[in-house]
Amino acid sequence: MSILNWTPVARMRRNHALEHATLQVLAERHPHLMAAGYSDTRGFWIVGNLSTEEVYEAVEQALARLNAGEYRLAIHPNCGTNFAAAGFFAGTVGWLASLNMGRDLRSRLERWSVIVPLVTLALILAAPLGPLLQQRITTAPPHGLRVVEITRQVQGDLIAHRILTQG
Structure with missing residues (x-):
């Protein structure tokens, strides 16, 4: 079951x-x-x-x-499932992009220019996932x-x- x-x-x-x-x-x-x-x-x-x-x-x-x-x-377009899916993917991508990042401010700022586009891409790609999760998992007839x-x-x-x- x-x-x-x-x-x-x-x-x-x-x-x-x-x-x-x-x-x-x-x-x-x-x-x-x-x-x-x-x-x-x-x-x-x-x-x-x-x-x-x-x-x-x-x-x-x-x-x-x-x-x-x-x-x-x-x-529903404003369902928390949509926000959770987007947040999960954006957060995961941001975390992955920050691995092996130096501790000094300069290396963190240099990595910023990589993290922002990757997180933005993750948000764009996650957009259709929320409604799909609603349809298949979080709601039912x-x-x-x-x-x-x-x-x-x-x-x-x-x-x-x-x-x-x-x-």
Whole structure:
């Protein structure tokens, strides 16, 4: 059995897909909306200045569209998976380029002109990897997933909605 099919991981992947799709639906309705999401095994959070009704409608539409085959909604351009993939490759290339670097300032500055283009190239090459990782590893179609509760929490200026799922 693959770890991706282990019940807690599979639930988180389905919730992650629905979180992304919900954010995409909200972005279609509010193009300049500042919002974020976070998924776990019980559901996900949507953080942003939104009414509970707006969140409920977006979640329901996102789930319906995903179940109808619109899986592109599950791949989000601002997902942490994209940033982690880019950071991993850029950091690794930067580290490799710094091996055997002298300890004096002059040798470090000379190596800088090599490190910056290599890290830039790593970021460019890593760009398509994040969405691929989302598609194959960090999200999954939400088959059988249903929303059981949406609650609103406010702390100062921060508004968050907790979406609990089952299935």
